[in-house]
Amino acid sequence: MQNMRKIRVLIAKPGLDSHDRGAKVVARALRDAGMEVIYTGLRQTPEQIAETALQEDVDVIGLSILSGAHKTLFPRIMELLRQKDLTDIMVFAGGIIPKEDASQLKKLGIKEIFGPGTPTETIIRYVFDNVPERT
Amino acid sequence: MLDEKSLKTLEQEQRRWEQTTLQNWLKLSPERKKEFQNHSGIPIKRLYTPEDAEALDYMRDMGFPGEYPFLRGVHATMYRGRLWTMRLFAGFGTAADTNQRFKYLLNEGESGLSTAFDYPTIMGYDSDHQMARGEVGICGVAISSLRDMEVLFDGIPLDKVTTSMTINGPAPMLLAMYVAVGDKQGVSRDKLGGTTQNDNLKEFFAQKLCIFPPKPSVKLTTDIIEYCARHLPKWNPVSISGYHIREAGANAVQELAFTLYDGISYVESTLQRGLKVDDFAHRLSFFFASHNDFFEEIAKFRAARRLWARIMKERFHAKNPRSMWMRMHIQTSGCTLTAQQPLNNIIRTTTQALAAVLGGTQSLHTNSFDEALCLPSEEAVTVALRTQQILANESGVVNTADPLGGSYYIEALTNEMERKAMDYIQKVDEMGGAIVAIEKGFFQKEIADSAYKYQKETDEKKRTIVGVNDYTTKEEKCPIELSRIDPKVEQQQVDNLQKLKRERNNKKTKETLEKLHYTAQKDENLMPTIIEAIKSYATIGEITEVLRQVYGEYKELIVI
Numbered sequence: 001m002q003n004m005r006k007i008r009v010l011i012a013k014p015g016l017d018s019h020d021r022g023a024k025v026v027a028r029a030l031r032d033a034g035m036e037v038i039y040t041g042l043r044q045t046p047e048q049i050a051e052t053a054l055q056e057d058v059d060v061i062g063l064s065i066l067s068g069a070h071k072t073l074f075p076r077i078m079e080l081l082r083q084k085d086l087t088d089i090m091v092f093a094g095g096i097i098p099k100e101d102a103s104q105l106k107k108l109g110i111k112e113i114f115g116p117g118t119p120t121e122t123i124i125r126y127v128f129d130n131v132p133e134r135t
Numbered sequence: 136m137l138d139e140k141s142l143k144t145l146e147q148e149q150r151r152w153e154q155t156t157l158q159n160w161l162k163l164s165p166e167r168k169k170e171f172q173n174h175s176g177i178p179i180k181r182l183y184t185p186e187d188a189e190a191l192d193y194m195r196d197m198g199f200p201g202e203y204p205f206l207r208g209v210h211a212t213m214y215r216g217r218l219w220t221m222r223l224f225a226g227f228g229t230a231a232d233t234n235q236r237f238k239y240l241l242n243e244g245e246s247g248l249s250t251a252f253d254y255p256t257i258m259g260y261d262s263d264h265q266m267a268r269g270e271v272g273i274c275g276v277a278i279s280s281l282r283d284m285e286v287l288f289d290g291i292p293l294d295k296v297t298t299s300m301t302i303n304g305p306a307p308m309l310l311a312m313y314v315a316v317g318d319k320q321g322v323s324r325d326k327l328g329g330t331t332q333n334d335n336l337k338e339f340f341a342q343k344l345c346i347f348p349p350k351p352s353v354k355l356t357t358d359i360i361e362y363c364a365r366h367l368p369k370w371n372p373v374s375i376s377g378y379h380i381r382e383a384g385a386n387a388v389q390e391l392a393f394t395l396y397d398g399i400s401y402v403e404s405t406l407q408r409g410l411k412v413d414d415f416a417h418r419l420s421f422f423f424a425s426h427n428d429f430f431e432e433i434a435k436f437r438a439a440r441r442l443w444a445r446i447m448k449e450r451f452h453a454k455n456p457r458s459m460w461m462r463m464h465i466q467t468s469g470c471t472l473t474a475q476q477p478l479n480n481i482i483r484t485t486t487q488a489l490a491a492v493l494g495g496t497q498s499l500h501t502n503s504f505d506e507a508l509c510l511p512s513e514e515a516v517t518v519a520l521r522t523q524q525i526l527a528n529e530s531g532v533v534n535t536a537d538p539l540g541g542s543y544y545i546e547a548l549t550n551e552m553e554r555k556a557m558d559y560i561q562k563v564d565e566m567g568g569a570i571v572a573i574e575k576g577f578f579q580k581e582i583a584d585s586a587y588k589y590q591k592e593t594d595e596k597k598r599t600i601v602g603v604n605d606y607t608t609k610e611e612k613c614p615i616e617l618s619r620i621d622p623k624v625e626q627q628q629v630d631n632l633q634k635l636k637r638e639r640n641n642k643k644t645k646e647t648l649e650k651l652h653y654t655a656q657k658d659e660n661l662m663p664t665i666i667e668a669i670k671s672y673a674t675i676g677e678i679t680e681v682l683r684q685v686y687g688e689y690k691e692l693i694v695i
Contacts, residue, residue, distance in 0.1 A: 020343060068274055096509070115474050
């Protein structure tokens with residue numbers, strides 16, 4: 001039965017900005033593609049996001065941020081996931097994130113960063129192709 | 136507007152045309168699509184004729200500029216007299232950084248200021264709050280106390296310029312600061328001109344920067360409306376905003392309807408204070424987005440003016456025509472800008488700005504072409520301002536009032552938008568008003584559905600976005616240098632704030648905050664007490680914290 005489990009995705013909004021249009025559209029697109037999606041709502045602290053990921057036993061986290069605070073908040077989130085031994089979760093991100101920041105953030109373990117204009121289909125495929133195998 | 140005989144002839148002739156010329160042409164050259172629609176899903180006909188404007192009664196439905204129902208504009212001479220206010224939204228880094236940008240823009244011919252605050256300020260946190268980490272001065276200017284505000288307006292005489300402030304939850308605090316700076320400059324309060332956005336209702340379903348629950352939020356909005364009606368005669372206490380509703384994903388009809396509904400709600404809440412409608416309604420102002428569909432947007436602005444005039448006259452029995460006029464600020468639509476091929480955004484912004492002008496706006500912000508990538512650079516801001524100056528000085532569209540009035544298409548579309556918006560307004564009335572609709576998630580769901588539909592249409596290429604889903608370039612090089620905020624800003628701002636807290640008269644600050652706590656528990660207008668607290672250099676964070684204790688915090692209703 002383990003294999004039949006739907007992919008569980010946490011769509012999370014760290015930071016103070018309230019641009020949730022993209023996060024909600026992605027949440028809905030992943031849900032329509034058959035995944036189990038939990039959306040955190042706005043202004044979640046890194047601690048809250050890591051805790052929800054643990055409680056909800058998710059396979060994937062999608063972080064959405066448009067406030068420019070990604071360089072402060074993403075490293076903190078990745079650190080907390082490590083502390084909670086949640087490093088097998090695949091983390092991707094989206095928002096207004098300049099290219100040079102994106103390459104730095106990828107070094108922290110964020111697998112992919114989607115910029116404005118990305119079709120939802122690209123994100124769906126990416127999640128299907130990169131979701132970690134559950135052991 | 137044709138007599139019966141002419142209409143009949145027209146109908147016959149149109150039928151003939153359809154069966155002959157049109158049919159023959161379609162055989163040779165079929166149309167590109169089966170159905171043409173605008174963003175609101177209104178089907179667009181192949182051709183509009185006098186038949187489509189048949190029901191229009193010129194004096195009832197159009198009238199003259201400067202007169203009810205204001206379809207043709209709020210001023211008699213429109214841009215022949217005075218151009219719209221060119222007002223560019225600006226704010227980043229510290230107050231000193233933004234002060235320089237303000238002066239640059241004024242020097243380049245901007246005619247009014249518009250302030251963007253950073254997220255901590257908007258959410259009522261001081262720069263040294265834990266929630267502010269990484270956000271200070273990033274998306275706007277960091278303002279924690281009157282001291283920052285004094286720096287922000289240093290060397291800018293407040294009786295010579297009007298200032299718009301995009302602030303909602305902490306609007307009473309920012310308005311209090313503006314008043315305090317004015318007092319220091321020796322500008323009398325009846326000369327202070329500007330706008331506080333102060334539209335808390337739309338926060339719950341559109342911009343979503345809410346601090347307090349809906350009822351106290353509307354109370355604070357109403358406090359400002361009431362205070363301004365009595366003490367700040369030139370201030371627009373609220374900018375009833377469709378912009379954020381649209382940016383969150385609504386279509387044009389929803390933007391129109393939900394914005395006007397918020398307006399209705401504020402009129403009602405202010406009437407409950409015992410003011411008469413003609414005491415304050417002339418100072419209510421509006422704020423819309425100008426999106427991509429050119430004619431739909433123009434029709435929306437015109438419909439908004441006529442519908443508001445009718446609501447004010449028929450629903451609220453206003454007597455003064457100025458209570459019925461809708462003055463508007465328009466911003467070109469940020470969500471239409473693309474990160475791909477960013478120079479194309481100049482063209483998008485130009486057509487959107489043109490729609491705003493043809494729609495008769497009083498004030499306009501044009502986006503910078505780099506805004507899908509970063510905060511605007513000085514170069515990009517200058518192009519945005521020049522776009523307005525070119526429209527105003529070179530295009531000739533300013534030479535007559537409402538130049539598209541009487542176009543069969545525009546008038547038919549204006550009628551249709553007004554009718555559809557009215558249906559929504561009725562629906563929300565039946566639901567029990569805006570707060571009930573928010574609590575039920577009605578607005579949220581409507582907007583989320585439209586946003587999803589828009590994205591799906593884009594993904595399926597039913598909607599072309601140049602550079603994104605068609606006409607793409609491989610290996611794009613970024614043609615511009617992205618502006619960056621110096622990471623030292625946060626520390627600087629925190630240091631300044633801590634210095635302030637050491638230097639101010641802390642006993643006095645504490646007293647004013649205690650008084651605020653006491654007043655907030657009563658049903659009194661909080662503006663005078665907040666002005667006192669601000670003048671004693673209480674910070675935004677401290678004042679918001681007092682109000683959080685009394686009012687509680689809003690917990691988001693999640694609607695996907």
